[in-house]
Structures are given as structure tokens and as C-alpha cells.
Amino acid sequence: MNKGFMQEYFRRNGQFMGWGLLIAVGFWVIVLIILPQISMLDFSFRNHLPPPEMGGPKDVYTLKNYQYLIFGAENNPEAYNRVDLMVFVRTLIAATCVTILDLVLCYPIAYYLGQSKGGGFLRILVLLLIIPYWINEILRAFAFRIIFGDSGVINEFLLLFGIIDTPFDFIRENVALYAGLGYAYILLMIFPIYNVIESLDRNQIEAARDMGASWTMIHRRVVIPYAKPGISSGCTMVFMLSAGALAAPQILGGPSSLWFTQLIYQWFNSGGNWPQGSAYAVVLLVVCIIIVLTVMRLFKVNMGDIGK
Amino acid sequence: MKTESTLIRVGLAIYLLMFFTYLLGPLILMGITAFNSASFPQVTPWEVLTFEWFHVLFNDKRILNGLKNSFIVGFFTVILSVAIGLAGALMLTQIWPRIRATYYTIIIAPILIPGVVLGISTLVFWDRINVMLGFSDDSFLHNGIFLTVLGHSTFISSYCMLVFVARLQRYDVGLTEAALDLGATHVQAFRKIQLPFLMPAVGSAAVLAFLASFENYNTTTFTFQKYPTLTIELAQKVRYGINPSISALAFIIVCLTVFFALVHEVRTRRAQLAIANGAPVGAVKGGFEMPKFFAGNPAAAVLALFIAGAVATIAISQVYDPEPAKAILLKEKRAEQKKRIEALQERLRAKRLQKQFKGPDIFGSGQSKVPQPPSKTPFGNVFDPGNLGGTDPNAKPKDAKTPESPGKGTFGDVFNPGSLETTTGTGDDKQ
Numbered sequence: 001m002n003k004g005f006m007q008e009y010f011r012r013n014g015q016f017m018g019w020g021l022l023i024a025v026g027f028w029v030i031v032l033i034i035l036p037q038i039s040m041l042d043f044s045f046r047n048h049l050p051p052p053e054m055g056g057p058k059d060v061y062t063l064k065n066y067q068y069l070i071f072g073a074e075n076n077p078e079a080y081n082r083v084d085l086m087v088f089v090r091t092l093i094a095a096t097c098v099t100i101l102d103l104v105l106c107y108p109i110a111y112y113l114g115q116s117k118g119g120g121f122l123r124i125l126v127l128l129l130i131i132p133y134w135i136n137e138i139l140r141a142f143a144f145r146i147i148f149g150d151s152g153v154i155n156e157f158l159l160l161f162g163i164i165d166t167p168f169d170f171i172r173e174n175v176a177l178y179a180g181l182g183y184a185y186i187l188l189m190i191f192p193i194y195n196v197i198e199s200l201d202r203n204q205i206e207a208a209r210d211m212g213a214s215w216t217m218i219h220r221r222v223v224i225p226y227a228k229p230g231i232s233s234g235c236t237m238v239f240m241l242s243a244g245a246l247a248a249p250q251i252l253g254g255p256s257s258l259w260f261t262q263l264i265y266q267w268f269n270s271g272g273n274w275p276q277g278s279a280y281a282v283v284l285l286v287v288c289i290i291i292v293l294t295v296m297r298l299f300k301v302n303m304g305d306i307g308k
Numbered sequence: 309m310k311t312e313s314t315l316i317r318v319g320l321a322i323y324l325l326m327f328f329t330y331l332l333g334p335l336i337l338m339g340i341t342a343f344n345s346a347s348f349p350q351v352t353p354w355e356v357l358t359f360e361w362f363h364v365l366f367n368d369k370r371i372l373n374g375l376k377n378s379f380i381v382g383f384f385t386v387i388l389s390v391a392i393g394l395a396g397a398l399m400l401t402q403i404w405p406r407i408r409a410t411y412y413t414i415i416i417a418p419i420l421i422p423g424v425v426l427g428i429s430t431l432v433f434w435d436r437i438n439v440m441l442g443f444s445d446d447s448f449l450h451n452g453i454f455l456t457v458l459g460h461s462t463f464i465s466s467y468c469m470l471v472f473v474a475r476l477q478r479y480d481v482g483l484t485e486a487a488l489d490l491g492a493t494h495v496q497a498f499r500k501i502q503l504p505f506l507m508p509a510v511g512s513a514a515v516l517a518f519l520a521s522f523e524n525y526n527t528t529t530f531t532f533q534k535y536p537t538l539t540i541e542l543a544q545k546v547r548y549g550i551n552p553s554i555s556a557l558a559f560i561i562v563c564l565t566v567f568f569a570l571v572h573e574v575r576t577r578r579a580q581l582a583i584a585n586g587a588p589v590g591a592v593k594g595g596f597e598m599p600k601f602f603a604g605n606p607a608a609a610v611l612a613l614f615i616a617g618a619v620a621t622i623a624i625s626q627v628y629d630p631e632p633a634k635a636i637l638l639k640e641k642r643a644e645q646k647k648r649i650e651a652l653q654e655r656l657r658a659k660r661l662q663k664q665f666k667g668p669d670i671f672g673s674g675q676s677k678v679p680q681p682p683s684k685t686p687f688g689n690v691f692d693p694g695n696l697g698g699t700d701p702n703a704k705p706k707d708a709k710t711p712e713s714p715g716k717g718t719f720g721d722v723f724n725p726g727s728l729e730t731t732t733g734t735g736d737d738k739q
Contacts, residue, residue: 005404012402014494024395029414032392032462036429043432109327112320123577124610125324127569132331134565136523138542139558143334145550146341146349153337186331215316236420244422247525251546261424261526268530274432281428285421292420 044279065279091260095243106189114197141251148176189234196230342555374541393468418463423526430459452533468513475509570611
């Protein structure tokens, strides 16, 4: 850093405040964010050793953990570690589906909230949106399990009206999982889009309408291009969070479909192999970041738009 | 043109209705299950209105312990994240422009990093530090609360930072400069000028931080060690056996959330109304202007209704005794059970007759379908499972299903979703 800046910084903040800020931010950025990630990365390249052997002659760097994810155990008859890779791919696809589902579900309401003139009704709507978000993640998943269970409300309802004869297993078919995940991140999709659309000048829409643009045309040519930063910010958050979700898959996931985070969880808890789990976590993180950056590049949106 | 706009309007109304059904329906249904006496959380079939699940909840030691840990973690997380978030936001306003974008990316990243990754990296990092320093396994670096607080603060600080950035955008730096010109030290200028301006943001950041910490699962599940928080306890309960006492907890949490949201709404609305009417904010804070106050403030009306509902519920729970209704239900169930058993016996008997008549009598199979009075059969004591099983091997699998073995079904076994039938069996046995 150049000296002039540091001098200016301390002149503006004073010695005490200046150092206080630097220490707090330094602690956050270095000790809480960067070093743990680096140490996880470092750990993922190590052998799985009992604590006394750490730092000993066997504690060398290895690619073993990543090889395991791709090729499976050494005596694996197949060319690739099909089970884990399939779980990974399925997680990413499912997260994409959840993101699209949320976008379709939330865009109209975000547009409606952003363009209406305010007032008591609107405020109540916003309140109703926020309330489910403050309910515990586990409890939200639990609610969906009650609804979609064999003797859940939906099954009872369908049986009552004779639409089906035997209870439909929503949990096994992952309907419950998608509904629960989509539900969990609705707010994260609505608010970024809402914030952007709120600042859209209503005259633009009026002008487009006056010049004869149809309803779909207005959205395609005026609203969506304007709301793009909000849409991509919402999609990024929903995608990352649903790919990294753990509670909903554990509670709502079918017995045959694992989520990638559940594999990581197993390596850490029942497996007890931390380096292997770290390697899986690194893969999840890196792939998610790559996907998000690619999508952001495609839609020409900056990182600075996130969190607005 | 006009029909089109009506169409859009109707479509919008339907959409809004469906959207909010999706949003609130699950929570409402979950709340209802807390009052159903069935031992599995369900709305249908409705059994008896009961408040027993709240008693079960309040006597659950693990839940209470989790609640305590959650509060401890939440408290420290709030302090740490609000301080760090404030520092991060202040730094953002004056950092060297060239590294500003990088800095922003780094401090916003924890929001996007999956929670499991944050938990793992925190755990691995402090474990490494612990090994490096040569501490034992039970040093404070391995303490569940310490790790959980740090793991939470990593990303909750980012939330707080965003809250402060929004508020700081409206801050006039000239105020601080004026204070400094007038001879205040930097600390004084911060404490007397900038901090009071930021106070509302501190409040909302603290609430946000506490709630985010309280409901976090993904990060905590890797860092809690010996101090499970409420969320962890809940997750284990939900994963290994569902029970309506969780619905009771959810009901309480939903009610508290709604209550505080409404209180907040009423207060902001009141301040707005006051300002709109040209009155100073302080003037309306005292009195409680009834009719006018309600007219412009739907939230207040809802709040009043809500409180009335809560009071009524508590009053009912004190007076109401579900036992008589339960007894009736038990009787009904028992009658149904008996009917089912009799039907089963009938079927068994028919089968046995069929077997007996097979071969020698070709008309026997037709005859055996005719129900016969039980006294005529040699198998009078059908209630003894061993008896049935011994005589007819075909009956065995069905017999296992009948709830006649009272040994298994104690009332303590309410966690078992299938215990509904066995419970009735015990009731039978008691009489």
C-alpha cells in the first residue's frame, strides 16, 4: 500500500480509532475468512493420520483425497467413483432447478411489490414474506415433512377426493425436498429483484405501453433488462445456498438420494476422515464459485451488485 | 383492453393467494398439529384438542439445554459480529479505491460460501492451531462455543456490514469533520457524533445477528462439539423420530415472531402517521389513541386480535381438560379395534374352514364364507396370540400385526409413530 494513503487514513481516523478498525477488519478478513479457507485447502491434500503422527514423516502432501472422489477406492472395479460423482452432479442439477423454480415463483411478486404504490396492504404483504424467513430452518423442513408425509395433509386430501388410491410417497420422489428447498430461499430471491424494480421509473413502463408494447414485451425489453442485477444476485444466493444446504436434504431427502453436503457430513462425522471431507468441501466450493462466476460473466453482472 | 386488465387482475389475485398459501400454509398446519393429541404430528385424523405437547416440550431437558447454549452463542456472536461489521463498513467507506472491489468481494464472500464449508474450515483451522501450539484436545480452542461463535461471526459480520453500509450512505462526513475542527478527539467524534447516528443500524444489526445465529444449522453442525445448540437438538429429534412437541416449539416461535413483527410494524406506522399529521414524534409515543389509531393502522388491529387470541388460548389451556374427550376417543378406538379384531378372526376362521373342507367337500369353500357365531368354533380364546399361531400357520403374519401384545406398547413409547395402535392395546389391557 502506498504511504500517502496510510498517512491520510490515520489523519482521518486518529491513532486509536485507526488501529482499532485495522485490527477488527484484519481479524475478520485474515483470521476468520482467509486463513481457515487456506487451512482447509491445505488439509485436503494431506493423508488421514491419527493426531500423534501429524507433522511426522508420513504427513506429506498427496492428491489421494481428490483421486478418491473421481476414481473411487483403489480396488474400485469401475473407472470412476460413480456413486459420489452422481451425487455431486445431481446436487448441482437439483440446485439449478430450485433456483429456476424460485425465480419463476418470485419474479411476479417482486414486480408486483416493486411497482405498487405502497400502503398498508403492501406493508402487511412484506411482513408476511419476512415471517417464515425467521422460523428455524429445521422447523421449516419439519413442516414440509408433516405436509408431505404418508398420512400428511396432501395425501389425506387426495385420498379423500379419490384422486389416488394409495398414499403417494412425496419424500421418496423428492417432491418434498424441492418444495422445502424452494420455500427456504424465497425471500433471498424476492428482495434483490424487488429492490431493483422499485427504483425503476414507472414512466418507462407507461411509455412502452403507450407505444403499443404488449404485456410480455414490456417485461422482456424494459423490466427484465433493468432488473438483471437483482435477478442474478438472487439467483446466485439461492443457488449457492441450496447447493450447500444440509438440513433440508437430511430431513426431507428420499432414502435413495443423497445431497453432496451429506457426503461431506458423513466423512466428518461417521467416517472420521477429515482430509477426505475437506477435499469434498473444497470441490463443492470451487465448482459453485466457478458456476456462479460463469453465469455472472454471461449476464454481465458485477460482484458489487450482490447484497444490494 | 378492459377485459384483459380484469383478467390480469384476477390472475394476480389467484397468484398472490397461492403464493401466500405456499408461504404460510406449512407454518399454520404445523401450528395446528401441536394441539392434536395424536402421537404423530398430523392434522387429519383429528383426535382431541390437547395442550400436553407443551408440557412435554417444557420438560425436555435436551431442548432446554440447547436453548441455553443457543443464547450463549447468540450473545457472543452479536457482540463480535456487530463490532466487526461496523469496522468493516467504516473501512469500506475509506479504503484505498484500487483495492476496494477486492476488499468488498472478500467480505461479501462469507454470505455466499456454503455454511458447511465455513463450519469445516473453522474446525480444521483451529484444530491445526491447537496442534501447532501443542495444547491438549480439551483446550479452549476446541471448545464448542468458541468455535461456533467464530464460525457464525464469519458470515454474520457480512450481514451486519451490509446493514451499516446502507445507513452510512446517508451519513454526512462533514459532521465528524466539524467535531474534529471544534477540538474533539477522534474517539469523541466517533462516540458522540457518528455512533448515535448509527444507533438504529446497530439495533437492527444486533437483532439480525442474533436471529441468524439462533437458526443456523449448517455451520453449527460441524463446530458444536459438546455444546449442541437448539437447532442441533431439533435436527436430531426431527431426524430420529418426529413428535408433536416440536410442533409446539414451532408454534411458540411462530407466535413470538409474529408478535414482534407486528409490534415493530405498529411502532413504525405510528411514527409515520404522526409525522404525516405534522406532530412531533415524541408527542404520540405516550398515549394510546384508540379509534383513529386503528383506522390508519391495520397492523395494530391485527396485533390486538393476536394478543386477544393468545390470552384466550392460555386461558383455555388452564381450564380445558382433554381427558374426558380423550377417554371417549379411546373407547371409540377400542371399539374399532375390537371390530377389526373380530373381522380378522372371521377371516381366519373362514380360511381355516376352507382348509378343512378342501378336498373332501367341494361345496365347503362356499359354505365357509358364511359367517358363523363365535361360540360355535372350537377356537374360543382368539385373544391369545399363541393359541392362534399354534393352530394355523397362515395366521402368523397377520397375528403379528394385531395390537394384542401389551408388553411393547407403554405410554412412554409416544415417540414411535406406529405406537398409536399399541397404545390402545395397553388401554385394553388395563381394564
